[in-house]
Amino acid sequence: MEVNNKIVLGLLVQFSAAVILVSFHQELSLYYFLAIFLSGISINTLFGEPKFNLLTIGLALPFISIYSYPEFTLVIIGLSAISSYYYRDFAQVLLVLAFNLFVLNFSDIVLFLSFVTLVIAFKLSKLDMRAIIASGLIMIVIAAYKSALTVTLGDVAYFDLLFGTIGIIVEGARSKIPSKLVVPLTLLVIPLISWLLPLPETYYWWSPKSFFFNYGIINVWLPGLQYFPLIEMFPIYYIAHFLVYKTSDYVASHLFISLIYYVSSLSSYLFFSSFNKPRRVLLISSILYAMLTPITSIPLSVTYSLLPFALYLARILSLRNYVIFFTISLISSSIAYPFNFAFASVTNEKVRKEYIAVAFTASLFWIIPYFLLGYPSSSLSFYTIFKPIAIYYALFIVGLGVAFVTRNKVAGISVLLSLAYILFGLPYFYLIYPFVILTLFAALLSTELNSLMPVFFISIFLISAYANATQPFLNIPSSAKSVVKQLEGLPFGLVYWNSSYKLLSPLPVTNITAYASYIVENDIVTNNTNFVGYPLVVVLSQKAYSQYISLNVSPLLNSHVVRYNGSFEWIVEQGGKESEVALTLNLPQRLVGNLLIVINITNLEYFYISVLTNNGYKIYHNTTIIPLNTTVYAIDLICYNPQPHQVYNVSIFYVNSSNEKLNLLLIPPKPSTPVFIQKDNFTDGNLMIQITSEVSFNITFNPDPQLNFTINGASANITQTYELKPGKYIIVGSFAYKDYFIYGEYATIAGFIIGFVYVVIVSHENLRNKLYRVLKIEKIKRYVESRKNK
Numbered sequence: 001m002e003v004n005n006k007i008v009l010g011l012l013v014q015f016s017a018a019v020i021l022v023s024f025h026q027e028l029s030l031y032y033f034l035a036i037f038l039s040g041i042s043i044n045t046l047f048g049e050p051k052f053n054l055l056t057i058g059l060a061l062p063f064i065s066i067y068s069y070p071e072f073t074l075v076i077i078g079l080s081a082i083s084s085y086y087y088r089d090f091a092q093v094l095l096v097l098a099f100n101l102f103v104l105n106f107s108d109i110v111l112f113l114s115f116v117t118l119v120i121a122f123k124l125s126k127l128d129m130r131a132i133i134a135s136g137l138i139m140i141v142i143a144a145y146k147s148a149l150t151v152t153l154g155d156v157a158y159f160d161l162l163f164g165t166i167g168i169i170v171e172g173a174r175s176k177i178p179s180k181l182v183v184p185l186t187l188l189v190i191p192l193i194s195w196l197l198p199l200p201e202t203y204y205w206w207s208p209k210s211f212f213f214n215y216g217i218i219n220v221w222l223p224g225l226q227y228f229p230l231i232e233m234f235p236i237y238y239i240a241h242f243l244v245y246k247t248s249d250y251v252a253s254h255l256f257i258s259l260i261y262y263v264s265s266l267s268s269y270l271f272f273s274s275f276n277k278p279r280r281v282l283l284i285s286s287i288l289y290a291m292l293t294p295i296t297s298i299p300l301s302v303t304y305s306l307l308p309f310a311l312y313l314a315r316i317l318s319l320r321n322y323v324i325f326f327t328i329s330l331i332s333s334s335i336a337y338p339f340n341f342a343f344a345s346v347t348n349e350k351v352r353k354e355y356i357a358v359a360f361t362a363s364l365f366w367i368i369p370y371f372l373l374g375y376p377s378s379s380l381s382f383y384t385i386f387k388p389i390a391i392y393y394a395l396f397i398v399g400l401g402v403a404f405v406t407r408n409k410v411a412g413i414s415v416l417l418s419l420a421y422i423l424f425g426l427p428y429f430y431l432i433y434p435f436v437i438l439t440l441f442a443a444l445l446s447t448e449l450n451s452l453m454p455v456f457f458i459s460i461f462l463i464s465a466y467a468n469a470t471q472p473f474l475n476i477p478s479s480a481k482s483v484v485k486q487l488e489g490l491p492f493g494l495v496y497w498n499s500s501y502k503l504l505s506p507l508p509v510t511n512i513t514a515y516a517s518y519i520v521e522n523d524i525v526t527n528n529t530n531f532v533g534y535p536l537v538v539v540l541s542q543k544a545y546s547q548y549i550s551l552n553v554s555p556l557l558n559s560h561v562v563r564y565n566g567s568f569e570w571i572v573e574q575g576g577k578e579s580e581v582a583l584t585l586n587l588p589q590r591l592v593g594n595l596l597i598v599i600n601i602t603n604l605e606y607f608y609i610s611v612l613t614n615n616g617y618k619i620y621h622n623t624t625i626i627p628l629n630t631t632v633y634a635i636d637l638i639c640y641n642p643q644p645h646q647v648y649n650v651s652i653f654y655v656n657s658s659n660e661k662l663n664l665l666l667i668p669p670k671p672s673t674p675v676f677i678q679k680d681n682f683t684d685g686n687l688m689i690q691i692t693s694e695v696s697f698n699i700t701f702n703p704d705p706q707l708n709f710t711i712n713g714a715s716a717n718i719t720q721t722y723e724l725k726p727g728k729y730i731i732v733g734s735f736a737y738k739d740y741f742i743y744g745e746y747a748t749i750a751g752f753i754i755g756f757v758y759v760v761i762v763s764h765e766n767l768r769n770k771l772y773r774v775l776k777i778e779k780i781k782r783y784v785e786s787r788k789n790k
Helices: 002-024 030-047 050-066 072-086 090-102 108-125 130-145 147-172 179-186 189-194 211-216 231-246 249-272 279-291 298-313 319-330 337-346 354-362 364-373 377-382 389-405 409-423 429-444 450-469 478-488 542-548 739-763 765-775 777-789
Strands: 495-498 518-521 524-527 536-540 551-557 559-564 567-572 579-599 607-613 616-621 625-639 647-656 661-663 676-683 686-693 697-701 707-711 714-716 722-724 727-735
Touching: 002 030, 002 050, 030 050, 030 072, 030 090, 030 450, 050 072, 072 090, 090 108, 090 130, 090 147, 108 130, 108 147, 108 189, 130 147, 179 279, 189 249, 189 279, 211 231, 231 249, 231 298, 231 364, 249 279, 249 298, 249 429, 279 429, 279 450, 298 319, 298 337, 298 354, 298 377, 298 429, 319 337, 319 354, 319 739, 337 354, 337 409, 337 429, 354 364, 354 739, 364 739, 389 409, 389 429, 389 450, 409 429, 478 518, 478 524, 536 579, 559 579, 567 579, 567 625, 579 607, 625 647
Parallel strands: 495 518
Antiparallel strands: 518 524, 536 697, 551 559, 551 579, 559 567, 567 647, 579 625, 579 647, 607 616, 607 625, 647 661, 676 686, 686 727, 697 722, 707 714, 707 727
16 A cells, blocks of 8 residues: 555656646746756655656656756756665755755745745654755855856855754754644744745735725725625724734735634644644644635635634533634634535534534624625625636545545535535635535545555645645736826726726726716726716806806817817818817706807718717707707717818807807806815715805705715705705715614624523533523423323
């Protein structure tokens, strides 16, 4: 059996190396290429069958030829293979050399953390620390002959010699590390390694400049905004704010990720400790479990890291365990937690099933609001797992092997069914990922065939390494940063962001164009000429309109304009192409009467007028008289097939219902004080609009039943038009169903109290007996038995 395992391991190493080389050959420099083969040779020699090193040489030949690596690459690989075959201890030196090549171009702080991790791994694996020093000496020799890399190789050699010496001192020291610290220190491996990797792309919005980061995670539930309060993510909201404002975006994200990895390692170790396995096996299992953390999904990674600890606590029904378990359930931060816990509890005989009810009770604070209002489907974008489908096919193959050897058949079958659910892409498949991985390890640790453990462990290690290497990493383009910088200097308003990285926006984002003050398209910020107002539409009175408001004229397509007081010249730039000019109002106006367009066009066949009203666009053809009885936002003048450099003189008049004729192109004199000032802001989860006006004005609200409004503290009817006199007004829009959140919180508190009483009664025998006597439970039981006997 032992020989077979080594053969399987050797073949697995060759196959994995081939897959990595084919998948990432474009990104592999010479150093990474050599590192892969040196790693394969050392693993074969130390844990597998050294004779498979011959296959490694054969595998290297086609890749060196196809991808044009230098010929000396084959010499290095060949010498390494034969040396480790005859001198097994040399494989340890090759392992360190491969490690050196991987970290060659990293910064000093990353090198420091890398070598700390290397020493811990050598100590855990009981490898010879002298191999690290030997590797450092080899690097010094190479540096002497590679002048271009002298500094880089010298830095790595310095760390080799330093940490190799430290490792030998620690290894030979009489004072041993306290046994209580061995596990916590060993499980620091993955958290430390996480600092070597780039940040996942999903953390791009962790920035104090982002509106969503500051308000949107749990506060914003306003129709028209492209945000969605993730009530269940409230712990992440506070942790993220604390870390970002105490450190920086980059450091905060790395701290959070390393914390998640460490919690995953510790909690899984506690859970795995219930299996009768050596400590080394438990440590390796915990490290591999941490490596498979779905770090690309912020809420799901929290659930993944806490789930093993929750199961560990749920084995015993005690007051202490209940309080800690309830707290964990509160901060689990995803909708997946109670369901994953329920599934895992069913497959684990040692877990008390009462805790399933506790998990759902603790989640009522988000279950009730989502049940009553519906779950905001856009927020499901935060629940992602590793993308390549090959990962789950590989896990399915590992799961098949585990299912054949495990004693826990329920766990083995559950893993396979769950992975099939993921592979078929059935609804919400990503939410069961924590249950799948934890149950896979539970089934694996239930096997009695310890000789197969290394094969399964190495398979899972390779899968997890591939999963982490292929996740999308953070790389915000300079164009997106430029957009953020442009928006920072603009007044408050909604943004329609038709590009990537929209959650970086310092202003709130909307998915409704008409509500947006600004539009981001092709990484350029422009004012929205079709903006109708959000959350209310303001229309100045007719007197204010005639006295202060005129049309703004701007070229749109193939045109140039020259503005005069009362008219403008429309100059066509190129003939034979459509030419267009936009006329916009400072504020939408209610117009009842006729609009007269005076233009020097003799043939109106090619002249169109487009009017944007509250009912949408309406096109007028072959006419210059437009009847109006609606609110007007903008007017477009369009000419088809004009002559080149054609000049049109345009005047526009409005004849109202009183037959007064007003020139809309008169430029009004600037008053000494602003006629109308509107300032919008977002505070305390509400939209606040402050208006100061020197004239009368009307307001109408966007008809959305999910919003409540107040005007200067008095409740407003959203279906009514309000005529307001000159003065100062504060209009507040708030979510109409905020009480639903309070209902969920009350339900969670009530559930905690009921559960607390239940645990106290069940876990304290004297108290339980007194309660039985008070409720006369024994008497009731005897009565029931007597009725049965009759």
